[in-house]
Amino acid sequence: MPLTVEIDPHSGFCGGVTRAIEKAESLLAARPGMHLYSLGAIVHNEAELERLSAKGLVTIGRDEFDAMGDSSGKTLLIRAHGEPPATYAEAASKSFEIADCTCPVVLRLQERIREAWARLRENGGQLLIFGKIGHAEVLGLLGQTDGGAVIVENGEMLEELIGNGGIDLGRPAEFFSQTTKSSEEYAALCAGLRSRMAAFRGMTPEEFDASGLLRVHDSICAQVSSRHERLRAFAAAHDVILFVSGRSSSNGKVLYDLCRSVNARTCHISSPDGIRPEWFRDGDRVGVCGATSTPKWLLERVADAVKFATVPANS
Numbered sequence: 001m002p003l004t005v006e007i008d009p010h011s012g013f014c015g016g017v018t019r020a021i022e023k024a025e026s027l028l029a030a031r032p033g034m035h036l037y038s039l040g041a042i043v044h045n046e047a048e049l050e051r052l053s054a055k056g057l058v059t060i061g062r063d064e065f066d067a068m069g070d071s072s073g074k075t076l077l078i079r080a081h082g083e084p085p086a087t088y089a090e091a092a093s094k095s096f097e098i099a100d101c102t103c104p105v106v107l108r109l110q111e112r113i114r115e116a117w118a119r120l121r122e123n124g125g126q127l128l129i130f131g132k133i134g135h136a137e138v139l140g141l142l143g144q145t146d147g148g149a150v151i152v153e154n155g156e157m158l159e160e161l162i163g164n165g166g167i168d169l170g171r172p173a174e175f176f177s178q179t180t181k182s183s184e185e186y187a188a189l190c191a192g193l194r195s196r197m198a199a200f201r202g203m204t205p206e207e208f209d210a211s212g213l214l215r216v217h218d219s220i221c222a223q224v225s226s227r228h229e230r231l232r233a234f235a236a237a238h239d240v241i242l243f244v245s246g247r248s249s250s251n252g253k254v255l256y257d258l259c260r261s262v263n264a265r266t267c268h269i270s271s272p273d274g275i276r277p278e279w280f281r282d283g284d285r286v287g288v289c290g291a292t293s294t295p296k297w298l299l300e301r302v303a304d305a306v307k308f309a310t311v312p313a314n315s
């Protein structure tokens with residue numbers, strides 16, 4: 001029996017990435033020959049980056065940006081992840097024009113973090129962010145607190161920080177999450193901190209909640225969290241899942257793990273070239289899906305390649 005293949009209708013770029021790419025393309029089309037520099041990859045997907053680079057978008061790293069001198073006549077694109085205030089100051093000092101493509105959801109989160117930081121400085125509290133150390137969005141969020149927020153990557157790190165005093169159970173705290181993290185992991189971290197803080201003060205969970213000493217903010221992007229449930233169902237409904245994402249996509253890692261948790265035959269690829277015939281058995285229903293940074297056209301190419309895949313004779 002031949003393979004059947006279906007593309008997850010909810011996979012593909014999120015609104016923030018779509019908006020940034022459209023803005024870059026419209027700038028390049030309107031001003032041919034312009035010098036448009038993206039500070040960091042506009043999307044964590046090598047194939048899409050190649051497509052945009054052919055249109056004239058130049059991706060530069062932080063070191064390259066720091067080394068640049070007077071940049072009059074050049075435009076710096078701030079990608080959907082956002083940047084800390086120091087980047088805007090540095091760009092202005094070099095006379096860059098700025099094309100700010102920070103996702104509105106991230107901009108709002110930066111604002112909420114600035115407000116919380118101001119509150120916490122008054123009551124001696126601490127601000128925690130669940131996110132990946134060094135991730136561009138996290139650096140932008142951290143910059144709203146002058147580097148004063150504590151980044152927590154996972155439960156192990158939370159315990160470590162409590163142990164070494166990086167998190168003080170006796171002080172008020174506010175907790176935020178990077179927009180692309182898993183809601184379940186964030187809920188588990190918040191619950192862990194809540195019980196540790198309540199125990200430290202000898203309070204019941206109810207007394208502790210009433211005290212307002214820990215404020216948890218729902219800051220995971222709705223486009224990401226709604227995708228999780230749908231993706232779980234999609235992965236469970238197919239025999240094999242081909243998960244397509246760039247190697248450095250943080251959201252890609254989260255969603256790949258999620259697919260794998262419900263379907264052990266989940267395979268990660270970044271392009272159709274990565275497909276291996278031995279992954280398939282006769283008559284398999286193959287599902288193709290990806291991260292918020294995976295373009296639809298790439299999912300379509302993968303699906304087309306599956307249609308022509310030859311299943312090994314002994315399967």
Ligand code: SF4
Pocket residue numbers: 014015016017080081103104105106179180221222223224292
């Ligand atoms: S995942 Fe959500 S918050 Fe992040 S860029 Fe996309 S739309 Fe914006």
